[in-house]
Amino acid sequence: MLIPHPLLGPRDAQEFTYLGxxxxxxxxxxxxxxxxxxxxxxxYLRDNPAGLHRELWFHEQGDRSWLVVTRNTITHEILSAExxxxxxxxxxxxx
Amino acid sequence: xxxxxLKVIEQALxxxxxxxxxxxxxxxxxxxxxxxxxxxxxxLATAFYLxxxxxxxxxxxxEKGWLGSGNIGRNTTIIRSNYLLxxxxxxxxxxxxxxxxxxxxxxxxxxxxxxxxxNLFHSDAQRDAYRRRGNAMLFSxxxxxxxxxxxxxxMVPFLNYDNARFPIKGALMQTRAxxxxxxxxxxxxxxxxxxxxxxxxxxxxxxGMKIEAGKILGVETTRGFIGAGKxxxxxxxxxxRVMAMADKRLPIESHVLQAFVSEGLKPTIPGVITFGAGHFxxxxxxxxxxxxxxxxxxxxxxxxxxxxxxxxxxxxGGMALMPMIGRVRLLRxxxxxxxxxxxxxxxxxxxxxxGLYFNGGWCYGGFKATPASGYAFAxxxxxxxxxxxxxxxxxxxxxxxxVIDEKGVGAQPNLH
Numbered sequence: 001m002l003i004p005h006p007l008l009g010p011r012d013a014q015e016f017t018y019l020g021x022x023x024x025x026x027x028x029x030x031x032x033x034x035x036x037x038x039x040x041x042x043x044y045l046r047d048n049p050a051g052l053h054r055e056l057w058f059h060e061q062g063d064r065s066w067l068v069v070t071r072n073t074i075t076h077e078i079l080s081a082e083x084x085x086x087x088x089x090x091x092x093x094x095x
Numbered sequence: 096x097x098x099x100x101l102k103v104i105e106q107a108l109x110x111x112x113x114x115x116x117x118x119x120x121x122x123x124x125x126x127x128x129x130x131x132x133x134x135x136x137x138x139l140a141t142a143f144y145l146x147x148x149x150x151x152x153x154x155x156x157x158e159k160g161w162l163g164s165g166n167i168g169r170n171t172t173i174i175r176s177n178y179l180l181x182x183x184x185x186x187x188x189x190x191x192x193x194x195x196x197x198x199x200x201x202x203x204x205x206x207x208x209x210x211x212x213x214n215l216f217h218s219d220a221q222r223d224a225y226r227r228r229g230n231a232m233l234f235s236x237x238x239x240x241x242x243x244x245x246x247x248x249x250m251v252p253f254l255n256y257d258n259a260r261f262p263i264k265g266a267l268m269q270t271r272a273x274x275x276x277x278x279x280x281x282x283x284x285x286x287x288x289x290x291x292x293x294x295x296x297x298x299x300x301x302x303g304m305k306i307e308a309g310k311i312l313g314v315e316t317t318r319g320f321i322g323a324g325k326x327x328x329x330x331x332x333x334x335x336r337v338m339a340m341a342d343k344r345l346p347i348e349s350h351v352l353q354a355f356v357s358e359g360l361k362p363t364i365p366g367v368i369t370f371g372a373g374h375f376x377x378x379x380x381x382x383x384x385x386x387x388x389x390x391x392x393x394x395x396x397x398x399x400x401x402x403x404x405x406x407x408x409x410x411x412g413g414m415a416l417m418p419m420i421g422r423v424r425l426l427r428x429x430x431x432x433x434x435x436x437x438x439x440x441x442x443x444x445x446x447x448x449x450g451l452y453f454n455g456g457w458c459y460g461g462f463k464a465t466p467a468s469g470y471a472f473a474x475x476x477x478x479x480x481x482x483x484x485x486x487x488x489x490x491x492x493x494x495x496x497x498v499i500d501e502k503g504v505g506a507q508p509n510l511h
């Protein structure tokens with residue numbers, strides 16, 4: 001698999017480490033009443049879709065940036081890759 | 096249909112025109128007491144034990160493709176009970192005992208062959224860990240023994256004992272472990288269930304669940320609605336997709352695991368051998384092919400095929416372990432989809448929806464568990480209580496903090 005790195009161009013997926021669903025960027029607020037249940041869901045439960053999946057890859061043997069990669073889990077086709085920091089900033093802007 | 100030596104001779108003389116299907120191909124009825132979703136090893140075993148041991152009638156198995164078309168036909172056929180943790184090991188030892196009597200139980204040649212497994216160790220620390228594991232196995236009633244380097248060399252002289260990075264120091268051996276003919280296991284259970292009245296409905300994909308007031312009433316399928324008193328889900332690989340029909344999110348990611356078989360060779364590897372320094376396990380099939388595998392690819396996948404880097408990694412492991420396979424040609428490789436759970440251990444449990452039961456999260460250890468999984472799931476479906484060896488496989492163990500983490504790597508499914 002080639003991951004289209006937004007800064008470095010197409011890179012072999014072997015240079016990356018996989019973490020999982022990009023939802024993991026959205027940590028629950030530990031000060032909330034329901035924080036324990038929210039963290040339990042956050043740590044253990046996954047949507048695990050068949051089809052498009054937004055997921056976190058770490059460019060460990062490259063520029064050490066985190067990417068949000070949109071990939072089809074049925075075909076392994078990679079549709080896009082964004083810098084996770086950009087995605088996070090956009091999400092926080094929405095809040 | 097049953098097989099016998101006489102029948103083989105009779106058929107040989109009459110052109111093999113009299114063989115009949117091993118099971119019926121019934122259309123689904125409108126209602127069953129118990130519906131099992133998933134006609135793979137675990138689903139078929141569940142149906143078999145439900146009717147044979149627990150005396151249930153009016154049971155159906157729904158399969159979206161053909162029987163045994165998933166992971167029961169895609170594994171590396173290894174059976175063993177060499178786990179460490181108390182939540183796991185008694186269950187796998189129970190499974191081992193069921194393997195030992197499987198062929199008598201189903202009257203089907205599943206080619207269960209207790210040819211032994213060798214888990215190699217390469218350092219003093221690993222020796223200690225394996226000794227501890229061996230003791231845990233002995234406590235559960237399983238067999239285990241430690242082999243030192245000399246004893247091991249006598250048994251399997253062809254390993255690379257003096258690899259500079261990973262010298263082989265010995266092995267943990269379980270002689271009762273071995274291999275079984277994976278498809279034969281599914282077929283034996285299928286015929287046994289069918290002949291006792293279970294409807295095995297193929298080409299029948301479940302597309303929805305009818306749930307009212309917290310109780311399941313049946314399932315929508317591509318062959319119409321089928322009512323059910325109880326529904327058992329045994330679809331490992333696709334657990335998240337099926338349970339999403341009941342609005343459940345699971346502590347599971349689906350990952351692809353590849354397996355490989357070489358061209359046929361003369362008998363060379365006596366049992367199952369696992370490399371302790373990398374992830375590589377190998378045995379030799381009765382046809383002579385070396386059957387082996389290694390790590391999962393490591394990213395979410397439903398593709399049933401993997402990528403080249405893991406092929407390379409597995410073969411490197413093989414070469415480090417036994418350089419003699421360097422000239423062997425690879426015949427085939429394939430992939431299966433694993434339910435990788437958050438602690439590397441399975442779930443067999445009720446859900447909070449009345450009548451809906453779940454069996455999944457087998458990671459890449461589902462094949463060896465097939466008989467016990469079926470037995471324990473049938474026990475749960477029939478009696479509403481967990482089987483004594485499966486009491487730890489609860490779905491709420493994550494929120495309670497009672498994870499069964501054999502490898503101790505935490506909630507990172509691709510590391511289990």
